[in-house]
Amino acid sequence: MISRETVEETVCRLFREAVIRIPPDVTFAIKKAYLQEEDEIALLNLKAILDNIELAEKMEVPVCQDTGLPIVFVRMGKVEVEDLYEGIAAGVERATAEVPLRPNVVDPLTRENTGTNTGQMIPQIDVEITDTDNLEITVFPKGxxxxxxxxLLMGLPGDGIEGIKDFVVRTVLEAGGKPCPPVIVGVGIGGSSDLAMKLAKKALLERVGDRNPDKKLASLEEDILNSINESGSGPMGMGGKTTALDVKIKTAHTHTAGLPVGVCIQCWAARRATAILRDHM
Ligand code: SF4
Structure with missing residues (x-):
């Protein structure tokens, strides 16, 4: 049995790691963007981001003051776990006090802050059942x-690939500098409205720079990425070659009458950390 205490400790450790250390694939992509850049302002912005990443790691402090909304993805195999939800929430509360994380979680109507980064339905926990013999926990603090x-686009079948591409590119470019580019773009195609959005977010868990194993989707990812970057919107929306570091697509079958498309935008502070727990822990 995986104890509640182990889950709590693991989640706390993962949030600390995630908010302080940007994953190497993301840092590598930002460095690559810096080396390819020629625009003076874009170079300054990318250098500031890279310095920020380095300093956060050296000083053991969060890489951005917005430590995000706590989202946790769980892949649950054939294991026994004691109080999974309570353990995760306790881990978030502990990380909030110990790292510390900025208390971001409020009541949606009164705007009263809970002070703990927990609340009704928060941390947001997504559980997927798997065939493995372990429990995989990924924390995803989302700015x-x-x-x-x-x-979200509730498109029609006739919109086709061009309609999907158009919607994703337009969504990213209309956002301008607001999502702190260079961004990573998660795209969910198919399912119903909520599944399309969930797939878009889950797509952001994939490593930046890896291409989709499905050739059709790989080519659509590259096509959308090139169109976004050809716009010249650039880092922080202030001009330059790299507006997006990558585009990631996940799909599901859908109803014959529809074509839902979800877009989830991730800022350069693309924080995620994963741990795998086994039964005897
Ligand atoms: S969008 Fe990302 S980089 Fe920008 S303030 Fe929020 S967490 Fe920080």
Missing amino acids: FGSENNNA
């Missing part, structure tokens, strides 16, 4: 400068 620019 809202980028989240506020997400969008």
